[in-house]
Amino acid sequence: MARRYESWGRYPDVVQRSVVASSRFDPFPSPVDDKSALPFGNGRSYGDCCLNDRGAVIDTQRLDQFIAFDSNRGILRCESGVLLRDILALSVSRGWFLPVTPGTQLVTVGGAVANDVHGKNHHRAGTFGCHVRCFELLRSDGERRECSRDENSELFNATVAGLGLTGLITWVELQLKPIATAMVDVESLKFSSLAEFFHVSDASDVRWEYTVAWVDALAPSTAIGRGLFLRGNHASEAEPAAHAARKTRQRMRIALDVPGFVLNHYAMRVFNSTYYHRQRRKVARSQSDYVPFFYPLDVVGDWNRLYGKRGFFQFQCVVPRADGERVIGEILRRVRAAHDGSFLSVLKVFGEQASPGMLSFPRPGVTLALDVPNHGEDTLRLLRELDALVCEAKGAIYPAKDATMSPESFRTYYPAWEEFTKHMDPACSSTFWRRVMGRGSTTADA
Amino acid sequence: MRKVVIIGATSAIARETARLFAAAGDQLLLVARDPQRLGALCDDLIVRGAKAAHSCVLDVNALERHTALVQSTTESLGEIDVLLVAHGTLPDQRGCEASVDETLGELTTNFTSVVSLLTVFAKQFEAQGSGVIAVLSSVAGDRGRQSNYVYGAAKGGVSVFMQGLRNRLAPLGVTVTTIKPGFVDTPMTRDFDKGPLWVGPDVVARGIVKALESNKDVVYLPWFWRWIMLVIRLIPERVFKRMKL
Ligand SMILES: Cc1cc2nc3c(=O)[nH]c(=O)nc-3n(C[C@H](O)[C@H](O)[C@H](O)COP(=O)(O)OP(=O)(O)OC[C@H]3O[C@@H](n4cnc5c(N)ncnc54)[C@H](O)[C@@H]3O)c2cc1C
Numbered sequence: 155m156a157r158r159y160e161s162w163g164r165y166p167d168v169v170q171r172s173v174v175a176s177s178r179f180d181p182f183p184s185p186v187d188d189k190s191a192l193p194f195g196n197g198r199s200y201g202d203c204c205l206n207d208r209g210a211v212i213d214t215q216r217l218d219q220f221i222a223f224d225s226n227r228g229i230l231r232c233e234s235g236v237l238l239r240d241i242l243a244l245s246v247s248r249g250w251f252l253p254v255t256p257g258t259q260l261v262t263v264g265g266a267v268a269n270d271v272h273g274k275n276h277h278r279a280g281t282f283g284c285h286v287r288c289f290e291l292l293r294s295d296g297e298r299r300e301c302s303r304d305e306n307s308e309l310f311n312a313t314v315a316g317l318g319l320t321g322l323i324t325w326v327e328l329q330l331k332p333i334a335t336a337m338v339d340v341e342s343l344k345f346s347s348l349a350e351f352f353h354v355s356d357a358s359d360v361r362w363e364y365t366v367a368w369v370d371a372l373a374p375s376t377a378i379g380r381g382l383f384l385r386g387n388h389a390s391e392a393e394p395a396a397h398a399a400r401k402t403r404q405r406m407r408i409a410l411d412v413p414g415f416v417l418n419h420y421a422m423r424v425f426n427s428t429y430y431h432r433q434r435r436k437v438a439r440s441q442s443d444y445v446p447f448f449y450p451l452d453v454v455g456d457w458n459r460l461y462g463k464r465g466f467f468q469f470q471c472v473v474p475r476a477d478g479e480r481v482i483g484e485i486l487r488r489v490r491a492a493h494d495g496s497f498l499s500v501l502k503v504f505g506e507q508a509s510p511g512m513l514s515f516p517r518p519g520v521t522l523a524l525d526v527p528n529h530g531e532d533t534l535r536l537l538r539e540l541d542a543l544v545c546e547a548k549g550a551i552y553p554a555k556d557a558t559m560s561p562e563s564f565r566t567y568y569p570a571w572e573e574f575t576k577h578m579d580p581a582c583s584s585t586f587w588r589r590v591m592g593r594g595s596t597t598a599d600a
Numbered sequence: 601m602r603k604v605v606i607i608g609a610t611s612a613i614a615r616e617t618a619r620l621f622a623a624a625g626d627q628l629l630l631v632a633r634d635p636q637r638l639g640a641l642c643d644d645l646i647v648r649g650a651k652a653a654h655s656c657v658l659d660v661n662a663l664e665r666h667t668a669l670v671q672s673t674t675e676s677l678g679e680i681d682v683l684l685v686a687h688g689t690l691p692d693q694r695g696c697e698a699s700v701d702e703t704l705g706e707l708t709t710n711f712t713s714v715v716s717l718l719t720v721f722a723k724q725f726e727a728q729g730s731g732v733i734a735v736l737s738s739v740a741g742d743r744g745r746q747s748n749y750v751y752g753a754a755k756g757g758v759s760v761f762m763q764g765l766r767n768r769l770a771p772l773g774v775t776v777t778t779i780k781p782g783f784v785d786t787p788m789t790r791d792f793d794k795g796p797l798w799v800g801p802d803v804v805a806r807g808i809v810k811a812l813e814s815n816k817d818v819v820y821l822p823w824f825w826r827w828i829m830l831v832i833r834l835i836p837e838r839v840f841k842r843m844k845l
């Protein structure tokens with residue numbers, strides 16, 4: 155029951171204290187002994203951006219109150235520890251949806267801002283930060299700054315995708331978007347190569363608000379790049395039958411760490427291949443409740459424990475479109491060769507809309523995300539290779555899912571980092587930040 | 601739509617319970633001592649669907665203001681469907697052993713203020729001839745233990761007072777519900793190491809609403825505490841007094 159402050163990949167292992175933000179009116183919750191502090195949302199980041207080894211994390215779980223909801227205009231103001239799930243539980247029945255949502259609804263609003271998260275509609279809507287109207291930032295010197303595009307705009311831009319390093323966001327005001335039903339019209343299409351993926355994606359992005367693909371990272375080398383393309387639109391009318399199947403409850407919870415051998419290469423390959431072959435037809439249509447469509451993984455609580463005690467890495471990069479097919483193909487081949495394949499590998503083409511966030515990750519190009527179990531030094535070597543590939547391709551790696559990128563790469567991916575440092579709160583730091591500034595180290599069993 | 605009064609409304613357990621009432625579209629009157637937190641709570645409950653959320657700032661230890669509280673409550677709500685008394689403090693047992701003042705202070709907050717509130721509100725419920733009075737007592741009130749007996753005595757006193765009140769009001773159609781939570785992860789218990797018996801305040805809140813809706817007399821939350829406390833009460837005193845509890 156006592157709250158664990160670990161990241162979703164359960165790597166690295168850190169020693170840190172916690173302080174609690176118990177009300178948005180309270181002063182900045184400074185750790186007792188002058189340690190650095192880092193806001194902690196719901197620990198759904200995979201790597202080390204929500205960790206602060208030898209420092210303290212600020213627990214924002216109690217900042218879970220709504221402040222105001224204008225249901226005519228879809229403007230919601232709430233505290234930063236509110237979970238996206240709780241927003242949806244409130245807003246969907248009133249005809250409003252999150253403008254952007256990541257693949258789990260168990261993240262806080264503060265975490266969504268600080269990583270400037272993206273979703274399956276990036277090509278239409280940009281990032282989460284694009285829909286943030288304003289927020290309050292509590293700095294360690296006690297000052298409260300209301301930030302928006304007009305007021306304290308620099309600090310606004312630094313805090314969106316600011317990785318918790320500019321202070322504590324106490325509340326956020328969001329613009330939601332109108333929906334007619336809680337249902338999504340879905341089509342899924344099989345594709346057999348990366349070239350075909352791009353083709354389907356281009357054709358889909360015009361008519362479909364949500365597009366994403368699952369790619370079989372463990373396919374035989376002749377079939378690399380095969381997968382399933384998923385596209386969806388909010389349904390304007392719900393089919394009567396679909397109503398019956400509304401179940402938002404978590405059905406299963408992984409309570410124990412699963413021994414490493416369970417997730418061996420063979421098991422993963424069978425899983426991936428079954429998923430691919432399950433769909434016989436080239437195109438399948440259905441209507442789905444929003445929960446299984448957007449949050450298929452939330453059904454299994456604490457699924458990260460499937461990877462056992464050593465944890466796992468997630469790798470997510472974006473590379474420019476022109477070179478996309480080659481680089482993504484190369485990454486898939488390397489991962490496959492290393493036998494470090496992944497349950498879920500996801501591909502999506504990002505759109506052009508720029509985010510206000512200085513350190514925002516999404517940019518035009520194609521993004522690939524995959525899980526990599528932690529097998530120690532070999533895995534770190536693989537990740538270093540991938541980092542080099544991405545760097546060479548003038549792409550970027552996503553901090554929310556990273557535990558290994560090099561300081562040099564970080565500076566290349568995020569050239570605004572120097573400007574960003576001017577806006578940092580002197581009391582805030584993180585394991586991630588010290589690492590990418592070259593003040594930390596990475597070892598396989600840290 | 602129910603009309604609900606919650607005293608100590610900013611407590612973690614009360615807050616979660618209030619959210620359930622709000623989601624059901626009830627009308628709420630919230631009493632607590634911190635005006636800023638109280639205001640924020642009202643805003644939250646309105647967004648969550650409460651028909652209305654009134655507030656009243658009160659330190660429950662200002663016993664002389666209790667009569668006026670009942671008055672203003674009935675002025676803004678009319679008849680009351682549910683009264684939930686949730687305020688409380690967890691005494692520093694060692695501190696109490698060293699200080700009579702501290703001990704009596706804790707007894708005032710956790711016992712006397714509750715007795716005073718129930719006495720004045722009981723008149724209102726008696727007149728109505730309907731409604732539910734619920735109070736957050738504790739499993740700690742089931743048996744005195746060296747580590748926590750000032751709190752235990754206050755909660756035990758509340759439980760006994762509630763028994764008498766139930767006996768008095770039952771024939772009139774008023775339900776009196778004693779709620780005995782076990783270990784709940786809230787600000788009150790922040791510094792405790794948490795084991796498998798602990799639950800979140802949301803779990804207890806659901807139990808409270810269920811108990812109110814089914815007119816329960818006494819509920820342990822979660823349910824397994826009924827059996828744990830049964831065993832604890834069955835231990836003979838001559839054995840119990842030697843145990844480190
Ligand atoms: C199954 C799964 C699917 C995912 N899918 C996606 C996806 O599709 N797209 C995507 O972009 N991401 C995705 N993610 C990653 C996740 O959305 C982000 O890591 C998100 O930021 C996690 O939010 P959190 O509330 O758990 O915050 P944490 O992980 O606890 O913290 C994240 C960062 O936010 C900061 N922070 C938290 N609260 C505050 C605050 N109040 N003030 C200031 N800073 C704060 C922290 O310091 C930290 O730097 C996914 C994660 C999982 C587990």
Ligand SMILES: NC(=O)c1ccc[n+]([C@@H]2O[C@H](COP(=O)([O-])OP(=O)(O)OC[C@H]3O[C@@H](n4cnc5c(N)ncnc54)[C@H](OP(=O)(O)O)[C@@H]3O)[C@@H](O)[C@H]2O)c1
Nearest residue numbers: 610611612613659660686687688736738781783784786788
């Ligand atoms: N947590 C547990 O494990 C547990 C177990 C069994 C029973 N209980 C009982 O459950 C109830 C709720 O507790 P909780 O765990 O939710 O604790 P909590 O969050 O600490 O809440 C206690 C509340 O009591 C209020 N309060 C204290 N003294 C007051 C006073 N003089 N006047 C007005 N309000 C006062 C506090 O107000 P401020 O916010 O203004 O300080 C606070 O809102 C309590 O009666 C507690 O004894 C708790």
